[in-house]
Amino acid sequence: MLYVCDYLQSELEEQFKELGEKPYRARQLVQWVYKKRETDLAKMTDLPEPLREKLEGLSLKSSSLKMIIKKDSGENKATKYLFELKDKNMVESVLLKVPSRKTLCISTQVGCPVDCKFCASGKDGVVRNLDVHEIVEQVLMVNKDLGAQDQIQNIVVMGMGEPMLNYDRMIKALRIINAHWGMEIGARHITVSTSGIVPGIKRLADEPESFSLAISLHAAIDEKRTEIMPINKTYPLKDLKLALKEYFNKKNRNITFEYILLAGLNDKPEDARALEKYLSDLPSKINLIPYNPIEGANFKTPTVYAQRAFYQQLMDRSVFCTLRETKGSDIDAACGQLRLRKVKKVTS
Ligand code: SAH
Numbered sequence: 001m002l003y004v005c006d007y008l009q010s011e012l013e014e015q016f017k018e019l020g021e022k023p024y025r026a027r028q029l030v031q032w033v034y035k036k037r038e039t040d041l042a043k044m045t046d047l048p049e050p051l052r053e054k055l056e057g058l059s060l061k062s063s064s065l066k067m068i069i070k071k072d073s074g075e076n077k078a079t080k081y082l083f084e085l086k087d088k089n090m091v092e093s094v095l096l097k098v099p100s101r102k103t104l105c106i107s108t109q110v111g112c113p114v115d116c117k118f119c120a121s122g123k124d125g126v127v128r129n130l131d132v133h134e135i136v137e138q139v140l141m142v143n144k145d146l147g148a149q150d151q152i153q154n155i156v157v158m159g160m161g162e163p164m165l166n167y168d169r170m171i172k173a174l175r176i177i178n179a180h181w182g183m184e185i186g187a188r189h190i191t192v193s194t195s196g197i198v199p200g201i202k203r204l205a206d207e208p209e210s211f212s213l214a215i216s217l218h219a220a221i222d223e224k225r226t227e228i229m230p231i232n233k234t235y236p237l238k239d240l241k242l243a244l245k246e247y248f249n250k251k252n253r254n255i256t257f258e259y260i261l262l263a264g265l266n267d268k269p270e271d272a273r274a275l276e277k278y279l280s281d282l283p284s285k286i287n288l289i290p291y292n293p294i295e296g297a298n299f300k301t302p303t304v305y306a307q308r309a310f311y312q313q314l315m316d317r318s319v320f321c322t323l324r325e326t327k328g329s330d331i332d333a334a335c336g337q338l339r340l341r342k343v344k345k346v347t348s
């Protein structure tokens, strides 16, 4: 089986040449898929029939994901998609809607090996990496579902999995999503979120594109961070900071920090002080995210009063932050939860 969305346009042109076809035919195919959102070869009417037959003979597919659940949140601020992959594994993507723009949160792995204690994606470890086409097709399928008049403007690589642990496929997929012949989403509108995998951050800093970077920090005190994110043992805060400074110096881009608020654990004045200190020499923005409870974890969401108090402590220290309203928690929008429930239902 061959998948269109595994290839850059230039690679498809080469492949077409090898098949004895003109390279512009490859460009026509790419246009059908990304610009007209047509995944059915039979409907690509300006490709000659013998070529279409040849491509069918090679089992060339423009889409391999099957949408099995689409669930809107009550206020229609988020839509969750659960996709079945060719091997029956499942991944999810979440569409977040504000009136001015649509942001799609995409997955890069089935499950996650990082094992953050508050996260549903990591609960059963990692099953496998997603292929390039499986990452790209999440965007394609949701764009198709939105219809010709509408489209996704922002991508956040914040769904299931740790993107830096599937680096090569992730970056190629982003390149296709970003390309002028592809989905034309600007690099600045594409954010890669990581739990702090230092080698990945260094590689991203050396890429020609300036993709945005988000760090799942969740604590600025090593002992606390290690307790909720064991990966902190491998890449402690000090090493992470050095990599982030390098990223900032090379890209001159502010970094976003994600900080899940866990009652009594990382929402105390000492945590606000540590955060201020940690970020003092790094232009950054913090997203405070109230913890979304998951099955099998003992954390608690701080009260709204405590959330606002933590936010205020940071603002008083001139640490710029936003307090995120939990979008779509009623549809299990936090990372990996819908899939986990479905998998449990199927296997129990
Ligand atoms: N692995 C990458 C990207 C995916 S996870 C990373 O960790 O950055 C991205 C985000 O999912 C986390 O930063 C966090 O914002 C969110 N998340 C995971 N579990 C959550 C929970 N229980 N409540 C709220 N947000 C959660």
Ligand code: SF4
Pocket: 112, 113, 114, 115, 116, 119, 120, 121, 122, 159, 160, 161, 162, 194, 195, 216, 335
């Ligand atoms: Fe993996 Fe990110 Fe979840 Fe941690 S928060 S387990 S890195 S998906």
